[in-house]
Amino acid sequence: MTRPLWTDKISHPAQLGGIETSVLDNGPGRGSRIAWINTGTGLRFKMVLDRAMDIVEAFYNEHSLAWLSHGGITAPEPAINHGIDWLRTFPGGLLTTCGLSNVGGPNEDAYGQRGLHGRISNLPAELEGVVQPDPLLGDLRWSVSGRMRESQVFGPTLELKRTVSGELGKAVIYVEDTVINRGNTPAPHMLLYHLNFGWPLVDEGTRILAKGNWEARPDDMSRARFNPDTDYRTCPPPLDAHSGTGEGAAFVDPTPNAEGLCTTGLYNPRLGLAVAVQFEKEQLPWLTNWQHWGKGEYVTGLEPGTHPPIGQAQAREQGTLIFLAPGEQKNYRLKIEILTDQVAIEHWLALNE
Numbered sequence: 001m002t003r004p005l006w007t008d009k010i011s012h013p014a015q016l017g018g019i020e021t022s023v024l025d026n027g028p029g030r031g032s033r034i035a036w037i038n039t040g041t042g043l044r045f046k047m048v049l050d051r052a053m054d055i056v057e058a059f060y061n062e063h064s065l066a067w068l069s070h071g072g073i074t075a076p077e078p079a080i081n082h083g084i085d086w087l088r089t090f091p092g093g094l095l096t097t098c099g100l101s102n103v104g105g106p107n108e109d110a111y112g113q114r115g116l117h118g119r120i121s122n123l124p125a126e127l128e129g130v131v132q133p134d135p136l137l138g139d140l141r142w143s144v145s146g147r148m149r150e151s152q153v154f155g156p157t158l159e160l161k162r163t164v165s166g167e168l169g170k171a172v173i174y175v176e177d178t179v180i181n182r183g184n185t186p187a188p189h190m191l192l193y194h195l196n197f198g199w200p201l202v203d204e205g206t207r208i209l210a211k212g213n214w215e216a217r218p219d220d221m222s223r224a225r226f227n228p229d230t231d232y233r234t235c236p237p238p239l240d241a242h243s244g245t246g247e248g249a250a251f252v253d254p255t256p257n258a259e260g261l262c263t264t265g266l267y268n269p270r271l272g273l274a275v276a277v278q279f280e281k282e283q284l285p286w287l288t289n290w291q292h293w294g295k296g297e298y299v300t301g302l303e304p305g306t307h308p309p310i311g312q313a314q315a316r317e318q319g320t321l322i323f324l325a326p327g328e329q330k331n332y333r334l335k336i337e338i339l340t341d342q343v344a345i346e347h348w349l350a351l352n353e
Contacts, residue, residue: 006135016040017168018132019142021049029073035130035144037164041171043338045094050076050124052148053162056093060171060338065275066094067198067299076122082106086116092196092299094336097121099191100150100158100179104311114312117194120160123148133168140168149182157183158324171338178331181324188312189322192288192305193334195277201268202300206235209276209352210264210287210302212254217308222248225291232291235300239293247292251308256281263352264302267345274339276348279304283332304334 006016014020017040024032033049045058056073058065069092077089083106090096098117106115125146133142143165151157161178181187210233216226221241225248226232232250239246254262262281267274286308290301306322307315315321324330339345 004135010135013133013135016133016135017142019130019144021130024073027073028071029075032073032075033124033127037142037144037166039166039171040168041338043171043173045173047144047164048073048091049127049144049146051091052097052121052123052160053125053144053146053164054091054093054097054121055095055164055173056091058094060273060340063200063271063273065197065201067092067196067202070297076124078119078122078124080122081115081119082113084116086118086121089122092198094195094197095175096194096196097160097191098194098303098305098309099189100160101156101188101190102312103190103192103305103307104309104314107311107313109313109316111188111312111316117192117309118190119150120148123150125162135168142166142168151182155183156185156187157181158187158189171340173336175334175336176332177334178329179324180329181326184326186323186325188316189324189330190305190307190312190315191284191332192303192307192309193279193284195302195336196299197266197275197302198299200271201266201273201275202235202298203268203270204235204237205270206266206268207353208233208235208266208289208300208302209349210252210254210289211352212252212262212287214250214252214289217249217251221246222250224248226250236293238295238298240295242292242294242297244294246294247290249291249309250289252287252289253285254281254287257351262287262304263348264304265348265352266300266302267349272340272342272345274345274348276337276339277302277304278335278337280333283330
């Protein structure tokens, strides 16, 4: 077995990487707990523990991977669940969790009213564990674990247990989630991972990868963007039509491989950099591609989910809404990997274009 290059040359594991926790002390996120994770590969990212352990800033070497909204990180507002108020606290970021009982726009029916994308991303974590790597003992694994509760008296009580993990020396992030119904009645459930990518990873000529059947969301701007005469899988320059609320989205029925795994992601040929996102078709059967090419708001989202973002009322009407029995749980896994080796990138492109 080859000895690591750092053997007998480091005093503290932080020379290689690891986890640093702290609290923001300024601006709209003041008081929010965060964790900076350095994987020792050039991949480093900020997890906001008080925002469902979501990931906001993310970098590979000098390149930012994620899009950040004008507002950036704000303190959690657990009561947000009305209209489009969710957008006031939406930081963008590499991963924003949507759900746990509504994914999509505001909607209401005989069972209640719901705001855009639900409450979960505004709920602080009960932190359960921070596991630092111990390279001197040969253990390169790191992880952060916690749980968030979406609950109200006389209402559904859903709990999200989350572990974000990886290994020093590997440019990979694993997200493992378990959603549990802690209540005593069946609870409706929807979940979507809102992955938001920005410049310089996303730039003119960056390619969007997702193998499967693409269908434009049923609105005029989405149909205009996602049509056979438009190269909608290549990122364009900023578009005047996408100023303000201009945007387009497509719902993708992703094609799994023989192991039941689906892959999506982006490749920037100028940077020689790709980000691959892997998920299980059985767990997350849908993928949404959001494109918002506004000036100064230049972003595309890749969003694996239990549903496309159609809202709880429509999912109930279609008969696709998930109900968790008391004590029942569902598991979800996500893998985010950085690719820079050209041979590995070409192989990945061949499988997913």
